[in-house]
Amino acid sequence: MRIGVLASQGAFAEHIAILRQLEVEALPVRLARELAGLDGLIIPGGESTSIGRLMLTYQLTAEVKKLARGGLPILGTCAGMVLLASRISDLDVEPLGVMDITISRNAFGRQRESFETELSIPVLGEKPFPGVFIRAPIIKEANGRAEILARLADGSGVAARQDKLLAAAFHPELTSDLRFHQYFLDIAAGRK
């Protein structure tokens, strides 16, 4: 399996390292032509404004939208989740609009409010998942075929799936727990 990791800006190297641990071919993607022949794509954490502008300038926006609608499996973490969304709380980022979710950016506040917590994610089994939230967004609403996979105690949605699209408000790539990436690979392979 060949998984591309969008490398415009952000923590793409961490995702590539995890994919290689899972023995999957992982390729950085900076140009539209590098999207060809992929079995899946990861949009990493970083600054969604910065990633969004670089995607637009280098003609990745339209191509990723097209591939997503054609069924390419995509995982978005933090900024990546913001970009997959259809609606965002502010106007600084123009999302791809491929997942039927509404996002609130920087929903907990500034960096001093960034936090770690244990998450219950039923699709990954009973063992809690280490949630690392950095200036994180939340999912305010999931509509249509989008389904919330994990919530904080106050009800805020922090992970969602819509067919082969997967999104997390937290950073599985900053932990040594491989289950979230394995879950994405299972979706990409049609096993889940």
Add this chain to the structure above:
Amino acid sequence: MKSRDLKKDNNMETGTWKVKTGLAQMLKGGVIMDVVTPEHAKIAQEAGACAVMALERVPADIRAAGGVARMADPTVIEAIMKTVSIPVMAKCRIGHFVEAQALEALGVDYIDESEVLTPADEAHHVWKHDFKVPFVCGCRDLGEALRRIGEGAAMIRTKGEAGTGNIVEAVRHMRAVIGGIRRLVDTPQDELMAVAKEMGAPFELVAEVHKIGKLPVVNFAAGGVATPADAALMMQLGADGVFVGSGIFKASNPEVRGKAIVEATTHYQDPKIIAEVSKNLGEAMPGLDIKQIPDEELLASRGW
């Protein structure tokens, strides 16, 4: 307060080492731009900056003004924080832990304990582990980087020579750090303690770098970046990302130059793109030859 209840209910732990170093990881491959007004900050965000550094004056103006340079007026910092949604950093003087406390109270996302401002303490840097907000610090070589990390810096940058538009010192410092790492990896285990003594760096961090072959935190380039090619040069030398101080808003066309430097940082391995984005940028900031600067006016030698 709503946020406090939420934290208690969810068992949310703030200010951890992972979230401090993690924010720096999210900035990688990006450009952090110095800004002095909300209008600058907006331009920087539009150009694709991954964060901004809120200042009263850019380093070139600090250098020209002389005297004592201090933390910026909080009014300026707050106005910039209100204007953009990307992270906002601000500088405190070396060793001035009360300026750092004030910046933390304002809610800035990262504190730069910076040699660009006049040091408040010539013997001690801020003990950065005491803060929930992460710090970035400058360095000239690996030993200095590890001393700052030992004090709690969650991100490192080269010092370079700020406000000169001259990349030579940033190159020197990046090569010193990366070369130092390479030598440490090749050093046998039983010689690490002697190396730690010689470098004046904490043994545990020396041993960690020997083992993992890189710094345990993100390492940016700073101090003299003025062109897209400068940014790509630092990336090819091993930087994780780039700070641009005076280089953008002291140039004739900040919008275009800012965007070009952002694109060159992403596509640093692609000479065709670097050539393309380097076209028609207008005048770069005026540069200074380091050799013409009197020793006592060099910023990089502040701190240890």
